[in-house]
Amino acid sequence: MNPLTELTLAQLQQRTSVKWRTYAADVLPLWVAEMDVPLAPPIAARLKRAIDLGDTGYPAGNDYAEAFREFAAARWSWDGVEPDRVALVPDVMLGMVETLRLITGPGDPVVVTPPVYAPIFAFIEHADRKVLTAPLGDDGRLDLNALDDAFQRARSQSEHTVFLLCNPHNPTGTVHTRQELEGVAVLARRHGVRVISDEIHAPLVLPGASFTPYLSVAGSEDAFSLVSASKAWNLAGLKAALLLAGPAAASDLARLPEEVSHGASHLGVLAHTAAFREGRPWLESLLTGLNHNRALLEGLVAEHLPGAALVRPEGTYLAWLNFRALGFDEAAGNGGLAVVTDLAGPARFFLDNARVALSSGHVFGRGGAGHARINYATHADILTVAVQRMGRALSERRASAS
Structure with missing residues (x-):
């Protein structure tokens, strides 16, 4: 159907x-x-059960991270999700802001690739960080030369620079290839730039393309990614997302304030867990x-x-x-x-x-x-x-x- x-x-x-x-x-x-x-039937059933039980308290446990680990392994043959390097956050954009607070300071530059998801600009500016742009190429794909230039400009302004990657890209619908992402990782390491990859649309890849998790690419060890079932299963009103850290970013993730996880909805966690585990x-x-x-x-x-x-x-x-x-x-x-x-x-x-x-x-x-x-x-x-x-x-x- x-x-x-x-x-x-x-x-x-x-x-x-x-x-x-x-x-x-x-x-x-x-x-x-x-x-x-x-709503997908497994998600509706899980939410109905919670409501029938009055199970509307605070989220607990690690099921969400485990469900995503299983999904990533089955979907993308990626075994790199380690639940001890995963944190619960309210949603992808607030998770991005909290990550910026971990690895940058006020006024530090954040590189983006416009045209890009519109709220990104406002979230960066409201977090008191500075937007630098590396526009997409005329073909709508990442322009590695523009990124190289932007990373150089950003590093001339601060030692703490971030590239916010949209993977897949919104609004163009481009799915970055592994080769393109490897190029990003090479440039990021060359210039000392940290990468945060917004992968909220990752399950929504159509025939003719394949998704590559940024953290699966060589050289991404100090990067982060953000995921949720929000877009693929239409759960925007049920807030819950996951922040994943590469091996070299684990110590940064450990500094994430405990109260950040309080912003996620218990019903959201249940819904997203059911999506990744039963919604394929x-x-x-x-x-x-x-x-x-x-x-x-x-x-x-x-x-x-x-x-x-x-x-x-x-x-x-x-x-x-x-x-x-x-x-x-x-x-x-x-x-x-x-x-x-x-x-x-x-x-x-x-x-x-x-x-x-x-x-x-x-x-x-x-x-x-x-x-x-x-x-x-x-x-x-x-x-x-x-x-x-x-x-x-x-x-x-x-x-x-x-």
Whole structure:
């Protein structure tokens, strides 16, 4: 069964999460990273059992880390997850901030690769660290020369420099190859840069690509990674994530304040544990549905949005659309000053004229102007209607301009 076809638009519109409550009821929301799927049965059963027992206290034990270790070994043939080098954190982004506090100080530089997940800018700045950018290449992949330059600039400012890696990458859906990650590790060691890898989308790799955990790469021994089941099983409202340390980062992880783990939800821990331990069959069905929707989106863009360019995602359920050739642009902006609901350029146009909500490209930082991110983890019928609406809006725009 395809989880993406189980819910109707009328059912989805009863939801009260941010995806379905930010815009008016006539808007098709294809923006924030929530999927239009029911809860995976093993997760629902585990949560129901906890609720029936009144088991809503504080999280305990190491089951979450053990479940992820089993998942990583089965999924990626990676045996590098050591539960004694794993810490529970509230979510991936707060885990990133706490890791920055462990290995950097106020004002220290953090290198990012825009266009990149928009809240990263704000989290870094609110943590009183400084953003340095190494933009992706024109092909949407990591530019090792740009990283080399950024690492040099960062190290000239501080001995405590971090590279925040998005693996797989959001918003482009790029899945970094092992060779690319090995190149990152070589540069990081050469310049004395610590790496924190955000791997929240790791289970969502589509046919044609394969995921490489950064901590499995030679030279990553002093790095960290952050994981959760949040994106792959649609658990954003059930907070719980894991912070993993490489062997040479264990002493840093040991300094993580004990109270950090208090921010995770007990129900979240139960849900994420069930996802990694029992949710693999459901995940396989989801990936089949996402692969179908990816192909559908490619065809819809070609048919209804001529002149727009789609970066074919290799992972995640997010796709990056380039509308610059159609005359859309906006000030590139500073990602740190933008919020995810800020709209400009094509996203503003399609909300106003097609009643389709996309994520605005400019909030993802440099390189995002004239782009929009679309979430295709929805029913194929909803995706089809949304792109058809966008196409009609573009046709009317062309007609009015002629």
